[in-house]
Amino acid sequence: MNNDTQRDSQRIVAQSPASGPKPGPARAIALGAAAVAASLFAVVAAFGTVQDSGIPLTTLSIEQQLSPTIEPVSDDSALPYFNEERFQRGDTVATLLDRLGVDDADTRRLMAQPQAAAQFRWLRTGTSVQARTSPEGNLLDLWFVTPFDKLVKIQPRDGSFTAEQQPASLTAEVMMKSGEIRSSLFAATDNANVPDTVAVQLADVFAGDVDFHRDLRKGDRFTVVYEMMSHQGRMVRSGRLLAAEFINQKRVLRAVWFQDEGTKGGYYTPEGKNLRKAFLRSPLEFSRVTSGFAMRFHPLLQKWRAHKGVDYGAPPGTRVKVTGDGVVELAGRQDGYGNVITVRHNSGLTTWYAHLSGFAAGIRKGTRVSQGDVIGYVGQTGWATGPHLHYEFRVNNEHRNPLTIALPAAEPLGAGRVTIFRSITATLVARLDMLRDTNLALLE
Numbered sequence: 001m002n003n004d005t006q007r008d009s010q011r012i013v014a015q016s017p018a019s020g021p022k023p024g025p026a027r028a029i030a031l032g033a034a035a036v037a038a039s040l041f042a043v044v045a046a047f048g049t050v051q052d053s054g055i056p057l058t059t060l061s062i063e064q065q066l067s068p069t070i071e072p073v074s075d076d077s078a079l080p081y082f083n084e085e086r087f088q089r090g091d092t093v094a095t096l097l098d099r100l101g102v103d104d105a106d107t108r109r110l111m112a113q114p115q116a117a118a119q120f121r122w123l124r125t126g127t128s129v130q131a132r133t134s135p136e137g138n139l140l141d142l143w144f145v146t147p148f149d150k151l152v153k154i155q156p157r158d159g160s161f162t163a164e165q166q167p168a169s170l171t172a173e174v175m176m177k178s179g180e181i182r183s184s185l186f187a188a189t190d191n192a193n194v195p196d197t198v199a200v201q202l203a204d205v206f207a208g209d210v211d212f213h214r215d216l217r218k219g220d221r222f223t224v225v226y227e228m229m230s231h232q233g234r235m236v237r238s239g240r241l242l243a244a245e246f247i248n249q250k251r252v253l254r255a256v257w258f259q260d261e262g263t264k265g266g267y268y269t270p271e272g273k274n275l276r277k278a279f280l281r282s283p284l285e286f287s288r289v290t291s292g293f294a295m296r297f298h299p300l301l302q303k304w305r306a307h308k309g310v311d312y313g314a315p316p317g318t319r320v321k322v323t324g325d326g327v328v329e330l331a332g333r334q335d336g337y338g339n340v341i342t343v344r345h346n347s348g349l350t351t352w353y354a355h356l357s358g359f360a361a362g363i364r365k366g367t368r369v370s371q372g373d374v375i376g377y378v379g380q381t382g383w384a385t386g387p388h389l390h391y392e393f394r395v396n397n398e399h400r401n402p403l404t405i406a407l408p409a410a411e412p413l414g415a416g417r418v419t420i421f422r423s424i425t426a427t428l429v430a431r432l433d434m435l436r437d438t439n440l441a442l443l444e
């Protein structure tokens with residue numbers, strides 16, 4: 001569907017956001033004079049694609065409600081050109097204006113002024129920027145959505161320009177993707193065109209069950225159902241992960257998002273069991289960087305039995321999270337441990353975080369901490385051959401292997417809420433089922 005010829009306005013409306021950012025030269029599209037204020041549903045379209053790597057992927061776009069409102073053009077004789085570009089790594093405002101087809105020197109000078117720079121500082125890699133230019137290449141107006149969901153609109157006017165910021169009206173679309181892990185989670189999510197923020201949410205949701213730094217295996221599979229926020233049919237950012245399936249070493253884990261009255265909301269199994277556990281499986285922040293680092297560090301690691309802790313190779317400065325609610329017992333220096341934090345939890349449990357480069361602000365003896373709080377940063381203080389986190393889990397001061405210990409679960413859904421939970425989450429579960437069936441069909 002991506003040809004570079006001129007399209008009429010209906011064609012623009014029908015462009016599926018699922019097609020993603022379009023690389024290549026700037027497209028110039030002349031808009032018709034009539035305002036387009038259509039709202040249409042692109043009905044469920046399931047299609048499987050087999051990528052060059054041979055990894056089967058499935059992409060489904062459901063209920064894409066596109067409501068673009070494009071302002072009418074007053075002068076039919078000088079139809080503006082409509083251009084859209086993504087801000088790319090290494091881009092400057094000048095290179096972006098080049099690609100947007102802005103040719104006039106006056107505008108380019110204006111856009112280099114500090115007042116304009118103040119607006120453009122909200123551009124991020126991947127931000128979609130749209131502009132209208134006259135046939136001569138004069139900028140008529142330009143707009144984009146900031147990471148904080150503000151619509152910035154810039155309009156040159158009589159040797160100056162106006163800049164407005166207003167809340168962008170975003171539409172949530174539901175995206176469904178799945179993939180198989182061959183080397184790393186991020187390689188797999190890249191292949192499936194899943195945003196990093198969704199990959200990290202996936203790891204967070206199952207953080208009580210899976211140590212994403214150690215437990216992943218080739219052949220693990222995932223399915224994610226998530227919101228994608230769009231503005232006038234253009235994807236702006238990913239939203240919340242709504243449902244997920246993760247098959248880790250043949251163990252099937254499923255999660256659906258549910259917000260009960262008066263609660264912050266959370267993730268549950270389709271049966272209504274809370275996925276939040278009293279402890280996270282891994283104390284290390286999961287990111288693109290840390291996910292690749294462990295493998296490189298691995299040859300230096302010792303066996304758990306030898307030194308009664310688990311070592312996580314990670315770049316210096318990586319954030320360390322406390323794995324359960326508790327109170328800091330020690331934040332200081334101790335022989336081989338270097339900079340170490342110990343946290344006391346309920347039931348005689350303590351956790352230890354060693355070789356830190358430093359402590360997070362406010363972390364000292366007596367500080368109350370909640371699961372997932374950042375308490376320190378990876379370093380190599382004490383007896384450490386490289387930057388890594390040494391993590392211990394003790395029960396009544398006896399070492400336990402945190403990789404294998406059974407961890408207590410958080411409180412379940414109230415008995416009276418399960419029926420409501422099931423009725424609300426049924427569609428999400430159905431989507432997971434649908435993706436799984438589609439995948440099976442593709443694999444056969």
Ligand SMILES: [Zn+2]
Nearest residue numbers: 309310311390
């Ligand atoms: Zn260690």
